[in-house]
Amino acid sequence: MINLSFSDVLAQFVKRSAYSAGQLAELSDVPKTTIISWMDGRVNRPRHHSDLLQLARALNLTSQETAVLLEAAGYAKTAEDIRQAPKESVQDSAAPFQAIPELPYFVGREEIIKDIQSQLSTADAQRICIIHGMGGIGKTTLVAHLAYRTRYLFPDGVLWGDVGHSEPMAILQAFAQAYGVDVSHYRDLASRSQVVRQLLADKRILLVLDDVWYSADLRHLLPPSTGAANVLITTRRNDLLASGAVHRIGLGLFDEDRPDSLALFQQRLGSAFVRREEEALKEIAHSLGHLPLAIAIIANHLALDPDWSVEYILKVLRQKQGTLADLAYDDQSVSLSFHVGYDSLPTEMKQFFMKLAVFQDRAFRPETAAFVTQISPDTARRFLRRLYTLSLVQVQGQPGEHNWRCYHLHPLMREFALEEAQKANVVHTARQQLARLPDARVNGRSHNSVTPLK
Ligand SMILES: Nc1ncnc2c1ncn2[C@@H]1O[C@H](COP(=O)(O)OP(=O)(O)O)[C@@H](O)[C@H]1O
Ligand SMILES: [Mg+2]
CATH class of the missing domain: 3.40.50.300 (P-loop containing nucleotide triphosphate hydrolases)
Known part of the structure; x- marks a missing residue:
């Protein structure tokens, strides 16, 4: 680091640490304004070298790196002392940081x-x-x-x-x-x-x-x-x-009533785009059931793929068939994500899950699912509990509410179940059973943020 100024040296270490100035201040007890004045070059020689040592500890610098920092700040003698000190008395390796890269466009939560x-x-x-x-x-x-x-x-x-x-x-x-x-x-x-x-x-x-x-x-x-x-x-x-x-x-879906889905679009597409297309983007977010992965994929397509337009996406989503094929971008894929849990199921549970697609946007009770899929109510209850523990179906309502113990499928999960069902050709008999049901046996309330599949 020959000829680097104090602020340059410090900036490199701070950048590597990924700490903000505020976080460093909290960690080191050196005031934030002081740290900033060092980083932007307004102060080239800190008044107390002890402050620098505190900061070096907060930055997890090795003894060698601490010496470099002190030297750049004009404390050559102290730097030399540190280099000469017995190894145990100073920290010699930085604390590990193994986290995956952070998403540059995090919203909400x-x-x-x-x-x-x-x-x-x-x-x-x-x-x-x-x-x-x-x-x-x-x-x-x-x-x-x-x-x-x-x-x-x-x-x-x-x-x-x-x-x-x-x-x-x-x-x-x-x-x-x-x-x-x-x-x-x-x-x-x-x-x-x-x-x-x-x-x-x-x-x-x-x-x-x-x-x-x-x-x-x-x-x-x-x-x-x-x-x-x-x-x-x-x-x-x-x-x-x-x-x-x-x-x-x-952890729930992005909330229909809060701007999280739109905020994600805004991060990727800019505020002017979102202002112009607000109504269309709201409809898109709604039909994706506000699943962050699906919203992110669509936002990526719109941001980076010249063939994609808001009109095209709306057209695909309104068809309500084959949507999942389009919900993939680079290594992100809704279908792949759902497959991970689904593939771990035994065959008869897969069959049961696929048939649940016939409920479309309606919530249903275990007994109804049993009737439609032609298995015993006890087995249906057990299967639904298992699917629920794997987050493949969701529970509607809270204990004590009238719809407690009703289940429903996220709209994209339903689409996934339907695609699997069509591959396996199992949905036909379930549809016939559904048609035989008196209306009262399906819990008629729609899951609110969902449009029915054809
Ligand atoms: N809070 C968020 N802000 C912005 N995008 C998000 C957020 N949460 C999820 N996403 C998007 O959804 C994708 C899938 O999220 P991820 O965390 O991998 O889901 P999970 O681990 O629950 O399967 C992310 O890659 C990102 O694009
Ligand atoms: Mg994950």
């Missing part, structure tokens, strides 16, 4: 963020938050956003395990490696997990376990419950770790 932050920031003992919701609803995006926003609270770093895609063995190795420890010679899960648990026991970390499907995996990945780790778990299952003392949050 303010209340949930506040809720989770209040859980995390007060933590002096282990805290676990489980965020559950259907595929594409924004769980991974939310925890990534939180990891960046709260990393300054975790001096020992942020660890990230993509449990949906990686084996626990590999995740544990990556956790250990983050602290320079190699556990690859522990070849069975139990012992590897034990070693990593010990390693994490007293660390103040944020641990993200994304896309968890089995409680058994958690047993191997969670740090000791006596530790100080904060854990964020995302899952489509709402019965995960049912017995633990955890804070559970159901």
